[in-house]
Amino acid sequence: MPSHAHEPQHPGDDPLQRERAHLVSSRSALRAMRADAEALNIRDVTANWVNAEVLQGEIDARIKALADLSHTPLFFGRLDYLHAPGLAVAEGASGENFYIGRRHVHDADGDPMVIDWRAPVSQPFYRASKKAPMDLRLRRRFGYTGGELTAYEDEHLTDPAEAEQTSRLLQSEIERPRVGPMRDIVATIQPEQDEIVRAGIGGSVCVQGAPGTGKTAVGLHRVAYLLYAHRERLARSGTLVIGPNDSFLHYIEQVLPALGELEVKQATVDTLVGHVEVRGADDAAAATVKGDARMAQVLRRAIRSHITMPEEPCVVVRGSRRWRVPAYELEEIVQELMDREIRYGAAHDALPQRIAHAVLVRMEQAGEAPDDRVQDAVARNPAVKATVKAVWPPVDPAKLVLRLLGDADFLAAQAAGILTPEEQKTILWAKPARSAKSAKWSSADAVLIDEAMDLVARTPSLGHVVLDEAQDLSPMQYRAVGRRCSTGSATVLGDIAQGTTPWATNTWEEALAHLGKPGSTVEELTQGFRVPREVIAYASRLLPAIAPDLAEATSIRESAGDFEIRAVAADDLDASVLAACQDALTKEGSIGLIAAEARIPLLRAALEAAGISWLAPGEETSAASRLTLVPATLAKGLEYDYVVLDEPAAIVDGEPDDRTGLRRLYVCLTRPVSGLTVVHSADLPEQLGQPGRPGRPGRPAAG
Structure with a gap:
């Protein structure tokens, strides 16, 4: 597979120069498309000011979507067909060569210069192979540096003399350092990912994905694809991406806009059910009972207890x-x-x-x-x-839950035969609140109120919902999300091995039933693109203890990655962690210092004393500030080029039980893209072995 990243001897017959010229022409055409949108005059085509406002909003959105992002390649591939494909003709394309990019671009005559990656004619870019060339003669990938086209790489799919091999440009794009928020993967989508992205809207899909397999990116790109293929339908019903926390949502928020999709809303489950102010917290036992699906039965019975059969005419x-x-x-x-x-x-x-x-x-x-x-x-x-x-008196959902949690007799009557007396005692408030407004509601209480609200009045349904990090949801939280897509479809993303709540789901079949989508397709992604080979192999030692039924993930990365375990004396722990951070800062890319919650204040003080600037999770990295101090509880879903992992034993001990602690550690171990340094003074969990000894750096043991 030849790669060309330098000037040939005959510039007049230089393919790279021709591709650069097409890029210049395409950018010019995109600017003309935006100028046409800006020049639209709607004064004579709207009946009233309401129509004018709506139409102007649509025009403004299109203008924004047509922005030319200088550091984002306008196209990343080219397909040369053996025959003019019928699908391309149907889209108004002519000829046999098609440039594949993030959005459609046409010239002044309406002929396409760049085809949207979601169009049917673009599909062979992701699916074609030597065994199944899909009528392609050639697939060309482009390499960019700072927005400039600097290289191309050809794959002749019908040439038997050319062996099939991994694309160097594809590999370098996957391994490119991460600085700033999450970016799209349209140039690197793999065949198994593309099958999920392009799955029909009629059914729901669950993706079990090991760390680094791109499940979050797949979910986001699936939204973009569905909006392309079913735009009118989803424009009416709406789409939503649900993430585990605000830091995660901030990290992924630029992916869809980069693909031209500006109207997809994002939220956490807590935001969805935020009908009351959450000012309290439950212990693990109470939260587990409140999150149990049986609470839906209790609430239904409590609602209906207000009905009284008439005795008078x-x-x-x-x-x-x-x-x-x-x-x-x-x-x-x-x-x-x-x-x-x-x-x-x-x-x-x-x-x-x-x-x-x-x-x-x-x-x-x-x-x-x-x-x-x-x-x-x-x-x-x-x-x-x-x-x-x-x-049949009216019922206030918040007041109903208030009475249920504050009145032992009422709870006993409604939960009889559903919850045990011990479980009832677990969720009963020690001191009943006087009113719904003054109550110290917990997150689990808010979900109960949301359930009660749906029992009173149906929750509006969206057309499609993406639920990420779904393994951590309780059955009642699944029900809350399911209500938001009861007449639509869902894409559920997660990893059973990364479940770190006491109520984390054990099987996707069980979770999908609570979501209201039983029988949905479950796809498993095991080929990693992000986590280095040695790191994922090391972290996978924990799988027999935390998720014995899951297949071990593999990595396609050619680079093994930087991986080191430093065992140090307890007195040297903080200094050794700072030294590891300073080593990481000498390299290109982002750095995540991940530690147990209890260790964060100590490390924050140590970083400040050493004059090392740091960010909180969700804050955007920059050239001046590349190190993020991450509590282990917020690490899920995030990624960094280099990770310094502080005291694994403290991360495990910070959870209510060993299994949850080991799952939390598994999450933290699998955050790096290029390198991982583990610094510890206490013994590592026995599943990981005990490489190295205090005071000296160690390497992981083989096997």
């Missing part, structure tokens, strides 16, 4: 007439509404109309001819309102 007075609906008939109406399993609030709204209808039947039997206006008036009659209030 409803007598409606209209003029000189009195219309009587007997108690047994009211009971039949109430029982029918209960049997229909409609939401509590919808039934509450339907009940006065049902009673009014019974009154109208009596009016008709008496020879009157009432219409809908009469029925509405009867439904608003004070007697009907009083009956509804007594039989």
